[in-house]
Amino acid sequence: MIQLKTILNCIDNSGAAIVECAQIVGQKRHASIGDRIVVVVQKQRGAQAEGMASSGAKVKRGDIRHAIVVRTKQRVQRRDGSVIRFDDNACVLINKAGDPIGSRVNGVVGSELRKKKWSRILSMAPMQA
């Protein structure tokens, strides 16, 4: 249930750690797993290098990027009646064309991504649930 101002974890190696939802792309409802959102990078990964921008990170604090929701705390029901729920909200940053900015994904992602045609992210993830 991702909406305006929701804080999400960014689980790829793009350099962002914490992002905030600024808009949901293409629909008027709240976003769920596999939906595209616009986010603002709030915290960069690698907090020890504070003030030192461009430590290999592709995105900076304050950047506005697109992202795909990969985990939600809100439960998501599947076609066969099973329901999945994660303990946090997480996303993966993408560019305007829909390609992931990072090169790897750390952590489990929801398999609803396959239904929403984000199999590129699914193949990068170590496991899906």
Place this chain on the structure above:
Amino acid sequence: MSTTPLARRPLSCLKASLRQARQHKLLTRPMATEATQRTTTPPPPPRRPLEHNFFPLTDRKTKALRSAFAVYPSTTVAGKQALRPPPANVLQSLHEAQMKRMDPTGARTALFAKTREAAKVGDVLLVTHRRGGEPFAGVCLSIRRRGVDTAVLLRNHLARVGVEMWFKVYNKNVAGIEIVKRRAKRARRARLTYMRQPKHDMGSVADLVFAWKRSRKVFSTGKPAAAAKAAKGAKGAKAAAGAKKK
């Protein structure tokens, strides 16, 4: 009315003759229309009269007119066996029929019945999908007993993120549910939602599942058939058997 047909006869014969000529002209077909007039479609069927200004309802099978005032045979007078009354508890009988269809052996029912051998909250369960994917293991937080809609809530940690899943017990895609580890002491709650708190969280159950698989000689090469069976995940009947073994 005193007017007779004689009185209504036209007075001038010019009008009558003109009318006659007009009708005669219609009978004589011109050459242009003669060819086309041969292939005339059969005349439309005569319109059925309207019954009491109702729209005619045509029965699709018999093509007969249906009256809006249908009379059905009585269920009580004609014969007592004509229409059996519905069972007292319709929904319950429906659920029983569905459960029988989804679980002919009764293994799924037995696994979550309220017996000593059945699975309980706090046990670690392993659910195997028929449609590929990795089997999902987790500690059972609650059992939702609703007839054919009976479901279990499992919680686990995958890559250090808590994941909870509901599984429908009578789902055909759920190939098997096995008890990996029983809780040492009976839980004193029906729903162990407190296990979501970091203080009470069990963490990952992967090591428990690993140990259980090793105890069942899944990884050994001694009995490949048995190992393959166990790794594939037991079906409904085997799930109950596994439950009884423990």
